[in-house]
Amino acid sequence: MVSRFRHVALVGKYQAQGIGGVLLDIAHFFDRRGIEVSLDADTALATGITDFPALKPAQLGERCDLAVVVGGDGTMLGTARQFAVHGVPLIGINQGRLGFITDISVNQFAQALEPMIDGDFVEERRTMLEGKVWRDGRSIFESFAVNDIVVSRGGTASMVELKIDIGDEFVANLRADGLILGSPTGSTAYALSAGGPILHPSIAGWVLVPIAPHDLSNRPIVLPDSVDTVIEIVAGREISVNFDMQTLASLLHGDRVVIRRSPHGVRFLHPLGWSYYATLRRKLHWHSGTS
Known part of the structure; x- marks a missing residue:
C-alpha cells in the first residue's frame, strides 16, 4: 500500500x-x-x-x-x-x-x-487561543497558545487586580494571584491544578480560572469561544502574561490582553483505538481502586 x-x-x-x-x-x-x-x-x-x-x-x-x-x-x-x-x-x-x-x-x-x-488513524482537531497585548492603543505583543494564556503576579509581588470583559459585557474586577484562560486542551494543565473543570476537546469553549482569588466567591467559569475575552491590568506589580509559558514581563496598569479563538487549529493523529477518556483514566489515575 x-x-x-x-x-x-x-x-x-x-x-x-x-x-x-x-x-x-x-x-x-x-x-x-x-x-x-x-x-x-x-x-x-x-x-x-x-x-x-x-x-x-x-x-x-x-x-x-x-x-x-x-x-x-x-x-x-x-x-x-x-x-x-x-x-x-x-x-x-x-x-x-x-x-x-x-x-x-x-x-x-x-x-x-x-x-x-x-x-489508519484517529484524527483529532483542537482549538487554539490567540492573544494580543494592547498598550496606549497599539499592539505590543501577540502570540498563539495551545494550552492557556495566564496573567499573573511576580514571585515576590502582592495580588493583582484585573478587570474582565467578555464580549461587550463587563464581568468582574478580580483580585488574585492571577488568572488563567485555558482551551479544552489546557483544561487538564495549569487550569486543572487551580481548580478548574475539564473540558472535552469537542466543546467550543474556554475555562476562566482565578488563581488563589481574594474572594472565595470568584469561581472558575466556562465561556463560549465565540467572543473576545479582555483582561485589563488595574493594579499590582511585576505582572506578566504567559502564552503556553512564553512570557512577556512588565505589564503596566491599563494594559489590555485581548484573547480570541485562533483561526488556526491543531491536528493530532492517534493510533486506531485511541480514546480521550482512556487518556484521562491513565493520566489522572481514575482506574485506582478497580480490580
Whole structure:
C-alpha cells in the first residue's frame, strides 16, 4: 500500500539524553518506506544528526505533510504553535511517561506508525487561543497558545487586580494571584491544578480560572469561544502574561490582553483505538481502586 504521507518533519526534545539515537531510528523507519524525512534545524544541530536535511520550522511547515514530535507534551505544544498555521498534522512519541497529547510510547513507535502512515488513524482537531497585548492603543505583543494564556503576579509581588470583559459585557474586577484562560486542551494543565473543570476537546469553549482569588466567591467559569475575552491590568506589580509559558514581563496598569479563538487549529493523529477518556483514566489515575 502506498503511504498516505510523502514528507515527514521530525522534531525532538533535543535536550533529552539519548534522543539522537531514537530520532535516527524513527527517521530510518520512514526512509525505508520511501517517505522523505527532514529534521527540525535546532534538533539536528543539538544532536549532531547530518543524515537528513535540516530545515527551519517555517520551511518544514511549507514542505511537509506530517510532523512527528519526540518528547513530552511541552515539546508538542511548541511544535503545534509553529505548525498549526500550515495545517500540518502531528503525531506525538513520548520517551517517558505518556502525556495527554504525546500518546505513543517510544518502545512501540514502529508498531504504532506502520498502520498510521497507511491512513489508519484517529484524527483529532483542537482549538487554539490567540492573544494580543494592547498598550496606549497599539499592539505590543501577540502570540498563539495551545494550552492557556495566564496573567499573573511576580514571585515576590502582592495580588493583582484585573478587570474582565467578555464580549461587550463587563464581568468582574478580580483580585488574585492571577488568572488563567485555558482551551479544552489546557483544561487538564495549569487550569486543572487551580481548580478548574475539564473540558472535552469537542466543546467550543474556554475555562476562566482565578488563581488563589481574594474572594472565595470568584469561581472558575466556562465561556463560549465565540467572543473576545479582555483582561485589563488595574493594579499590582511585576505582572506578566504567559502564552503556553512564553512570557512577556512588565505589564503596566491599563494594559489590555485581548484573547480570541485562533483561526488556526491543531491536528493530532492517534493510533486506531485511541480514546480521550482512556487518556484521562491513565493520566489522572481514575482506574485506582478497580480490580
